[in-house]
Amino acid sequence: MNAPVLPVPAASVNAPPSPARRPRNPGPSWGFGFLQFLDRVLPECIYRPLRAAGTFVAMLGMHPQRRHSRAYLRVVLKREPTLREIFQHFFVFEEMLILKLRIAIGRPHHGRLAPGSDDFRHITDTNETALLGTFHFGHSDLTGFLFGGQEKRRVSLIRQRVENSDDTDDLAQRYAGWVSFIWVNAGENPLFAIKEAIASGSSVALTCDRIEFSARGEPFQFLGARRLLPFTIYHLAIIFQKPVLLSVGVPGKPGETIVHSSPAWRADPTLSRDENLASARAHFQAFLHLMEDLLRINPYWWFNFLELNPEVPDAC
Amino acid sequence: MPDPLLFQLKTLVVETLRLEDITPADIPDDEPLIGGGLSLDSIDALELVVRLEKEYGIKISSSEESRTALASIGSLAAYIREHAAADRLPA
Numbered sequence: 001m002n003a004p005v006l007p008v009p010a011a012s013v014n015a016p017p018s019p020a021r022r023p024r025n026p027g028p029s030w031g032f033g034f035l036q037f038l039d040r041v042l043p044e045c046i047y048r049p050l051r052a053a054g055t056f057v058a059m060l061g062m063h064p065q066r067r068h069s070r071a072y073l074r075v076v077l078k079r080e081p082t083l084r085e086i087f088q089h090f091f092v093f094e095e096m097l098i099l100k101l102r103i104a105i106g107r108p109h110h111g112r113l114a115p116g117s118d119d120f121r122h123i124t125d126t127n128e129t130a131l132l133g134t135f136h137f138g139h140s141d142l143t144g145f146l147f148g149g150q151e152k153r154r155v156s157l158i159r160q161r162v163e164n165s166d167d168t169d170d171l172a173q174r175y176a177g178w179v180s181f182i183w184v185n186a187g188e189n190p191l192f193a194i195k196e197a198i199a200s201g202s203s204v205a206l207t208c209d210r211i212e213f214s215a216r217g218e219p220f221q222f223l224g225a226r227r228l229l230p231f232t233i234y235h236l237a238i239i240f241q242k243p244v245l246l247s248v249g250v251p252g253k254p255g256e257t258i259v260h261s262s263p264a265w266r267a268d269p270t271l272s273r274d275e276n277l278a279s280a281r282a283h284f285q286a287f288l289h290l291m292e293d294l295l296r297i298n299p300y301w302w303f304n305f306l307e308l309n310p311e312v313p314d315a316c
Numbered sequence: 317m318p319d320p321l322l323f324q325l326k327t328l329v330v331e332t333l334r335l336e337d338i339t340p341a342d343i344p345d346d347e348p349l350i351g352g353g354l355s356l357d358s359i360d361a362l363e364l365v366v367r368l369e370k371e372y373g374i375k376i377s378s379s380e381e382s383r384t385a386l387a388s389i390g391s392l393a394a395y396i397r398e399h400a401a402a403d404r405l406p407a
Contacts, residue, residue, distance in 0.1 A: 191379070192377065195362065195365070239362060
């Protein structure tokens, strides 16, 4: 199969990019601090409706994100979504943000592996360095921090640096020593930072659903079409001879994230490169099916407020 | 007489990156390796660097360093000569 090869990402090592080039999260620079202040002074029975109202107002002002949410929900629900459903999508995302801010200032939170995630447990128990594929999905943003903070494993998170990302900064501070960052938009190639991280014995967590910063993408069946998704993680696994674990986190009981993880994928040295890549494609596709099963339970869990991954015609 | 290091590096590029329909002799000494006629991308560059490190006992730890080293086969040979131990180089 000829894989579409995407442009090399502009990127970096642990130095943040210059503020002039950084994209911004929506909202004012004081927004996170304000949310944390309200969290301290208001009871939840007042604060939650207030957050919902704020989210609704924000949603009305965020035209592109609303359009993309609508397009995604249309695909996953297989019908035109209502405004209430679009709001729900935004609100689930906002609640995840609040959770991150709360965990960052010390609220206890625990990750629990879903049944069938034995390889994830094995790799954390043996402290083997792995490539962790994750997604903008439910509590997945927390899995890297939980892997570091809870399991006491060093992990480098590949992230896009945005100007006002206090949630990430606060979490990083809380889990300092276990979690570090490799910024993809700091002007250098992040692949070398990944190489150094792996050489130092750190696992590396990459998101595998947004194609923008991926060096290589391939088409997979996802949400009813063949869509271009990042595939770089498997090439890295072959180059560095490390296992790939894909995982997503979903809300469990209060204070808990349930981590669904794939079996570990490892390149087989007795197979050819093409055979290994074929097996990697099957591994990734199986996990995308699991994600789709989870989206059938809660379609709001995929935080896709950007254009859907491009469709690839069958002939490609 | 052709430089044995240049030939060895060209062979290594072809082998490591499984370049079909390209022989070591097809790779010019001065053509850019990345983004040139070989159509190599950043993953190829990384794979090549990992192999070079293993083969010559060198360390290329930044993308800037790799850009310098992988500018062409000629510059790669110069980089290897500068950084590798003498016993790793072809006689």
